[in-house]
Amino acid sequence: QVQFVESGGGLVQPGGSLRLSCAVSGIDGGIHYMGWYYQAPGKQREQVAAATDTGGTHYEARGRGRFTISRPVGKNTVDLQMNDLRPEDTGVYLCNAGGLGFEYWGQGTQVTVSS
DSSP, X not given: OOEEEXXXXXXXXXXXXXXXXXXXXOXXXXXXXXXXXXXOTTSOOEEEEEEETTSOEEEOTTTTTTEEEEOOTTOSEEEEXXXXXXXXXXXXXXXXXXXXXXXXXXXXXXXXXXX
8 A cells, every 4th residue: 555644834934944755655666756746726736846766856847946856865755845935835735656657646735835
């Protein structure tokens, strides 16, 4: 049974920082990538950043510049350091993990940026 443990979301003031963490277990087969997606209410999820099992990273527009993804080589964990948060970053952040022929999703963690 695949299990995700996501943590680190919460309420933060504009300009503040949060660090999201995700750990996954129960996946048979090599996890090639792990990453984070953002979803606003009523909107489709969009990729924020991803990290591969060989140390590569990829950022989409939302994650570029203010966010940093990290995934220790050989571990099924991924963190997302989010700095200079803005109200438009408010939403649910979901962790995913994938490899050859599979992709799994966590339930997500809520991030609210508000004064």
